[in-house]
Amino acid sequence: MKRWLLAAAACALHPPLSAQDHPRLLFGREDVPALRARIRKDPHQAMFEQLKANAETGNWGTGPVEGEYDQIISAHRCGFLYALTGDDAWARKARGWVEKRLADASVWGNAKKKGLTLYIHGIFLATTYDWCFGAPSWNAAFSKTVSETLKKQADVIFKSGGAEQNASPASNWQGLRWSSAGLCLLASDEASSAADLDACFSKTCRYLAENLGRGGSGWNCEGLGYTYYPMGNGVCPFGVAMARQNPSKDLRKATPAAPFTLWTVYAATVKTGTGLWRPDFADDNPGTAAEGTMGFAFWMCPPELHPGLKWWYDRTVGPQGDKTYDCARFGIPASILFHPGDTVAEKDPMTIGAWRALxxxxxxxxxxxxxxxxxxxxxxxxxxxxxxxxxxxxxxxxxxxxxxxxxxxxxxxxxxxxxxxxxxxxxxxxxxxxxxxxxxxxxxxxxxxxxxxxxxxxxxxxxxxxxxxxxxxxxxxxxxxxxxAVDFSGKxxxxxxxxxxxxxxxxxxxxxxxxxxxxxxxxxxxxxxxxxxxxxxxxxxxxxxxxxxxxxxxxxxxxxxxxxxxxxxxxxxxxxxxxxxxxxxxxxxPAPKVSASGTWTGTPKGTVTVGGLTVAIEGDAFQD
Structure with missing residues (x-):
């Protein structure tokens, strides 16, 4: 199969055929043999091994399973491992975690519950159900319960959005709200309104346009922490699933900046002795738990950026980096699905004109x-x-x-x-x-x-x-x-x-x-x-x-x-x-000697000398 799930159009090739045809969100049953073949070769084999090691850990990919997010995301990981292996032991584990979450009635169909909690539970129940449907340990009665729960979750998210929500259309809340409702509708096998699904898509598109603007390089107005969270866990999974269901509905076309927003996850990240860091603005949070955006970038971004994405993925979280493979939340499944492996030749991002232009x-x-x-x-x-x-x-x-x-x-x-x-x-x-x-x-x-x-x-x-x-x-x-002005010439x-x-x-x-x-x-x-x-x-x-x-x-x-x-x-x-x-x-x-001459009050006109470098400023421009 040609570059399985990697080319821009690949996610639209196999729309779901009918109700109860699973998996159908991020890939179809006809893709499963190729998926199982790809995890027999690095780097995807290493990702697979890391996923098995992290399957039942905290939602950040480390530590014990303690909270509600840890449980539902453990279900998600185990469900994906069932899809990867066909081993019902993983489906049984996934069912066990789902049963724990279903026992907490407060998080299902409850408009008084915090919205973000509703959204995360809906998203990860949707993927788990999609991947485990038909497994020996998921009998018809249990699957029916899960399907009905997904429809109920979609309805309350669609109609109310839950408690405490930030109603700004540019807010990460709205990106997660509408993408989670849409993903639940796409996963559930209960009857639903096509108009509701269309509204989820249009409002997710509105979120991208309001957040990123109508052009530019894709930087999130709330900062990179709020790129990771909504994009990795909700917007991108829904975008892939929606494009498979209806190729004319492509989130990458929501606004001209949309194809570049996951490029920003890579653009400023640096390696240090204390791990990965990057600058952040707005709701300032410079951590780098990328939550699936490292992998989804290969779906979201245009092909001319893929060689640079691969270069920096492999050197940060990949085989030449810390080997975590973006382990938080949706991270490793997204990496297994979308990292191109040897089908794309890596290239230093600094040598890619389209990259630097951003x-x-x-x-x-x-x-x-x-x-x-x-x-x-x-x-x-x-x-x-x-x-x-x-x-x-x-x-x-x-x-x-x-x-x-x-x-x-x-x-x-x-x-x-x-x-x-x-x-x-x-x-x-x-x-x-x-x-x-x-x-x-x-x-x-x-x-x-x-x-x-x-x-x-x-x-x-x-x-x-x-x-x-x-x-x-x-x-x-x-x-x-x-x-x-910034100078890297060494002068x-x-x-x-x-x-x-x-x-x-x-x-x-x-x-x-x-x-x-x-x-x-x-x-x-x-x-x-x-x-x-x-x-x-x-x-x-x-x-x-x-x-x-x-x-x-x-x-x-x-x-x-x-x-x-x-x-x-x-x-x-x-x-x-x-x-x-x-x-x-x-x-x-040693630090170089520095000096300045000229007029600096009001409209500046002068020169600044830094070692062997001279920088001239006149008014509102630097003189090259």
Whole structure:
């Protein structure tokens, strides 16, 4: 069978034939022989072995089965193993976990239950039923009970959505709500309305359009944590199943940005000595439990990106990486189904023009990515966020803010999630890498204004520059323009050099935040952030020429890995303008000397020298 389930059209080749024809959601019974053949060869054999080892563990792929998500996802894994092997022992295990969940009547057809709990139970019961239908241990009476439960779950999700839901059409809640209802309808063998299924599809499409925008590179307005969760567990499984049922209904066509949204899962992820990390914005959560999106990316993304996806999959979670195969939730089943194996030749993403073109997100939410490599701990990634669509769903106060990860560290981070407060306001307001109109720990005039792109240029080596502006940035600074250039050429003598020139009407503090294990020391107008193994970030404030740097530590709104706090450094200023150089050095390498000449207040015109690199700025552009 040609590239089984991998080509863009493959999922539409075998629509379900009739009621009680199973499996039918992600693949058909005619695909099962090829599926069983593929797990006899690596990397899919290694994925299969990992799935068996993880089958009855916590929903994140590790630890004991304790909570309700652990149980229903254990059922899902065991059900897929039955489909892979035909061994009824796995179907019996799946049935045991399903029976435990069915015994809790509160999660089935209950509009008063938290919506997300309804959605996850519906999704994973649907896949388990689809894969185990017809197994010797799933007799007709039990299968009928499960089918009826799925219809009841679909109805309550469709009609009410459950309790506590975020009703914003851009929210991950809505993506999961409509995709879970649709998946339950597609799995159940009870009579249902075609109009209801069509509505689930159209509202899932609306979620993608509202969340991603009508164009651009596919960055999620709520951050990558809220790409993993709804896309990996609901939107993508429903998208595959819907396209198999009706090829004209393809979620990848919901909005021009949709085919690229799972590219974002790969784009900024870096390898470090403490595992995989990546920058995050909005509802800031920099963990990397990708929940199936690593595998589903090969279905969602256009073929020209597949060689780069394979390159980075294999080096992060695959055979050349940590060998977890994206083990959380839907992860390993999605990887087994969609990772192309040897049918696609890998290619370094930095050599793929279509990949690098997505680094400039000018028509979506406005994420700009600068990156030097996809290789290992020496990779460096900087992202800066225009926030072109403003606040949507779970948003953060991060317009014009930046993040820096890589070189085995977390050098510039956000403030975590909303929730915990200091001085009556969410603590994550206080830990943005931006210009503040007053003390970041004082009372802030938070707003939801969007930024705009003034100009940009990206180079083939991953460097370049961007100029962004906002009438007010989200922490209340007026007429803020941020000019930011990144250089990976080595001319500076550093692994990376970053030049930032900020102007504003009333900015009085320039701030930079790092993760807790990175201590910050100050010497005159310069600061040094220490990293693992002696790597470092050196920052120098060139304007104002004289400033008294302040440092400290404050709590995050949520943990980043095991860490609960951020370190920070702030430079006071009086004229609203700041010029700062950041350089990243490997252990044993000195930071290059830096200097500036010109006029920096108001409309900037001058040059910044970083080692052997000269950067010229005039107005709202860098002079190449």
């Amino acid at each position: 680094f400039a997100d000018t028509a979506g939410n406005g994420m700009f990515t600068f990156r030097n490599a996809y290789a290992g701990p020496d990779d460096i990634v900087l992202q800066v966020f225009a926030k072109l669509l403003g606040n949507r769903g779970h948003s953060g106060p991060d317009s014009l803010s930046y993040r820096i990860y890589g070189l085995d560290g977390q050098w510039a981070v956000g403030g975590g999630r909303y929730g915990p407060k200091t001085n009556g306001q969410d603590v994550y307001f206080r830990s943005q890498n931006t210009v503040y109109p007053g003390d970041p720990d004082g009372k802030l005039a938070i707003n939801s204004e969007r930024g705009r792109v003034v100009g940009h240029r990206l180079r083939d080596d991953g460097g370049g520059w961007v100029v962004l502006s906002a009438g007010k940035n989200n922490v209340g600074t007026s007429n803020h323009t941020r000019r930011l 500076s003598g550093a692994a990376a050099a970053v030049v930032i020139a900020d102007t504003s009407a009333d900015g009085r503090f320039w701030q930079h935040c790092a993760l807790e294990p990175h201590p910050i020391t100050v010497e005159g107008n310069a600061f040094t952030i220490a990293g693992p193994g002696g790597n470092s970030l050196r920052g120098t404030v060139l304007h104002p020429a004289k400033t008294e740097l302040k440092t400290g530590m404050r709590p995050r709104g949520s943990k980043a890995g095991a860490f609960e706090n951020n370190t920070w450094v702030a430079a006071p200023g009086e004229d609203g303008s700041f010029v700062v150089v950041l350089t990243l050095q490997k252990a044993g390498k």
